[in-house]
Amino acid sequence: MKFKCLLKSLRPCLLAMLAACIFFPCSATFAAESTKAGGASEGLFLIQIIVLVVVGRLLGELMVRIGQPSIMGQILGGVLLGPSILGTVLPDLQQQLFPPTGAQNGMTEAVAQLGILFLLLLAGMETDLGLAKRLKSAALAVSLTGIAIPFACGFALGELVPDSVLPYPEKRLVTSLFLGTALSISSVKIVASVVREMDFMRRNIGQLIVASAIIDDTVGWVVIAVTFSLAERGTVDLKTLTTSVVGTFAFMTFSFTIGRRLVFEAIRLTNDKFRSDLPVLSAIIAIMGGMAIITDLIGVHTVLGAFVAGILVGESPILTRQIDGQLRALTTALFMPVFFGLTGLKTDLGVLGNPATLMLAIGLIVIASVGKFGGAFVGAKLGGYSNAEAVALGSGMNARGSTEVIVASIGLSVGVLDEKLFSIIVAMAVVTTMAMPPTLRWALSRLPMRADERERLEQEQFKENSFLANFERIMLAVDLTPSSDLAARIAGHFAAERKMPVTVLNIEPDASDQQRRQTGPLETTAVDAGAKAVADRVTSIADEAINREGETGQTTRSDIHVTTKLKDSDLAKVLAEGSEQGHDLLFIGVEPVSGAKGGFDDRLSLMTSAFKGTAVIVSSRGRSIPQEDKNTRILVPISGTQRSIKAAEFAFLIAKVTGCSISVLYIEEAMQARMHPRLSDNRYGHLEAFERIDQIARFNGVAVEKIVQEGSSPELSILRQSRKGGYDLIVLGVSRRAAPRLSYGRIPDTLVEAADRSFILVETE
Structure with a gap:
């Protein structure tokens, strides 16, 4: 039975090889005609390349199907076409195809x-x-x-x-x-x-x-x-x-x-x-x-x-x-x-x-x-x-x-x-x-798996499946406001932990664009200096994080690539080009975040629409974030959905790099918790959510405080808990709604308008 299955799997390769055997004599005939005048022939050269590629691919496929490396098939294909096989069976044909x-x-x-x-x-x-x-x-x-x-x-x-x-x-x-x-x-x-x-x-x-x-x-x-x-x-x-x-x-x-x-x-x-x-x-x-x-x-x-x-x-x-x-x-x-x-x-x-x-x-x-x-x-x-x-x-x-x-x-x-x-x-x-x-x-x-090895494998598997593992390059959009500084700090933490290059884009008002047009593209402008200052801030934060992790007592500089980019055209075009250049994570640290008539500011709508990757909106509000990162207190509202769990991964990475404290808040709406549980058929959905949080905490080596609240208004519960617990930063997972203007739904939109604490909105879908 196994032999029949193997033969069946090899049938396409064998048929293709039979077709190749018919093709080769025809090719040799053409080769003989093309070289009658002597010298090198482009036609024969192409035939040689095609024959080597086709035979190598067919025998390589055959080797893979029997559990061998494909290059063995390519070498054996050459042996088949060389003096060992073809040269012995049909020497004239071999000489015509491959003159020595x-x-x-x-x-x-x-x-x-x-x-x-x-x-x-x-x-x-x-x-x-x-x-x-x-x-x-x-x-x-x-x-x-x-x-x-x-x-x-x-x-x-x-x-x-x-x-x-x-x-x-x-x-x-x-x-x-x-x-x-x-x-x-x-x-x-x-x-x-x-x-x-x-x-x-x-x-x-x-x-x-x-x-x-x-x-x-x-x-x-x-x-x-x-x-x-x-x-x-x-x-x-x-x-x-x-x-x-x-x-x-x-x-x-x-x-x-x-x-x-x-x-x-x-x-x-x-x-x-x-x-x-x-x-x-x-x-x-x-x-x-x-x-x-x-x-x-x-x-x-x-x-x-x-x-x-x-x-x-x-x-x-x-x-x-x-x-x-x-x-x-x-x-x-x-x-x-x-x-x-x-x-x-x-x-x-x-x-x-x-x-x-x-x-x-x-x-x-x-x-x-x-x-x-x-x-x-x-x-x-x-x-x-x-x-x-x-x-x-x-x-x-x-x-x-x-x-x-x-x-x-x-x-x-x-x-x-x-x-x-x-x-x-x-x-x-x-x-x-x-x-x-x-x-x-x-x-x-014959090798059994050890307990410590199993634990390490679980950790590495978690890392590979992490939401954050998909990102390769950060673009940091700033306007030199307090939100820009907070976004620069967060970007520095990510750059240090994930070794991600960062590009700083200063989106100062259009008057600066006019100034640049007047002074010329090679002149240093205020916008360039501002972007350079933010880039230095990102590098400084990354250096501090690397030194904390090393604990050698010696100050070293990180090998993080932080560069600046000019807004030399309209903002949407610059962000779209950034996406094409490999930037897949956009930190937005600009003000204002909320619009004059409520909701998000029009500029944020433009930026999140133009950028094809994942956007993270960073807003500095009320009490300032402590200068000592380890003194920061982070609150992560969760509901057990994939969206909130991904945001928790984001927050725990910050906690891992900075050593700050972090709490997760599970909000259970009184009626909905009984009618439509989010994770299970019982009213204790928060237990399953906390299991996921414990996995993330173990992976990052961070202690976590878990809080459960019941209420009919999640947004008010978040604001109330942030004040009661003295938290400095709220991290919330969001998904973009289909609408002309930027909207993430009732809870995030309310947070944008009413929050008196700094917050980060992480797009997860």
């Missing part, structure tokens, strides 16, 4: 080389340095032993094999260094995908496996870059080695200090200033190319520049999910199947027909597997992990995947490998990668 030399081959090789850079860029973007830092002690032990032992094994193998095996015996030391490097690395992409598939990404052991692979990958690419620089010079002398190591160290130091800020600013400016399609994507490609050129100039391989560029781009706070998805789509759809397909084309499995070569391949696979597994196992035991956990770590670190294939391709291009040794290493990468998923699944299935 000449300008035609150079065209596809150019795409492959560009593909290497994009793959390394993507690998860098997927590198979570934060995870590696959190588990640095244990991950370092696993990673370093997992690198050192297989490196020593690979180096020893290179020194002991006979000269007949080496492509250039006179460069034995460089080849030995390369083999040691090739055997010591892991593919973080494959490791992470299997751990994620097994739902172990948040488990302790899963995070340790991925963190170790990240360190493995990062250290590996630095070593690879230095090794290849030595290979290109053909010798290992002290001057060459010093130049490579010092150049790499200087590049890494610059990249993660000044370079980090430059990359962030380049992405932000491109995103905010350009109006053409996909400008940030172009900026990222330029950053990748620039850093790859720098590493090439200092004498190490371009792969290091592309990988580091990916790390910096991935950490950029301005990188939206849409841009990230576009870059991944381009790499996955085009460059991956072409590069891995061409790798398979260069792999001649016929060399394994030689007994000596076959024994070398088997020995390499055994050494690579045992060395990597043993190194990770030893590191895990040194870190105090159990045997079952150490086995899981060793199994997880044994996949070479795309990383190994990239290294082998570069080694072939710089002359460290010949076709025979290249084919052996690719075969080793395929075998170890395909063996890793089933062994890791088996090892992980």
